[in-house]
Amino acid sequence: MTYQQTFEALADPTRRAIFEKLRSGPCAVAEIAQHQPVSRPAVSQHLKVLHSAGLVDAKQVGTRRYYSVRREGLSELRKWVDSFWTDILENYASHIRKQMEKYNG
Secondary structure: OOHHHHHHHHOOHHHHHHHHHHOOOOEEHHHHHHOOOOOHHHHHHHHHHHHHOOOEEEEEEOOEEEEEEOHHHHHHHHHHHHHHHHHHHHHHHHHHHHHHHHHHO
């Protein structure tokens, strides 16, 4: 998955709330729907989007389907965010080197 797909999946506030709910552990759709302002079928649709984006896993247990956070699903987004820090630190180091050259040169 790409970080863009992660952004798109988490752009919806209901999906973010569902994703946050799953942070505490696996839940069935009915349990997730109890805490959302949308219907159970709507929660199922949101879970399909999160699953397609690689952000959640689903496991069938009897007649229920349990969803859990797939932490690896955030790896591309994390790499993208981390790249900003790398750029910032490299620019800072370059600035310091230039300043040191002025004073030592």
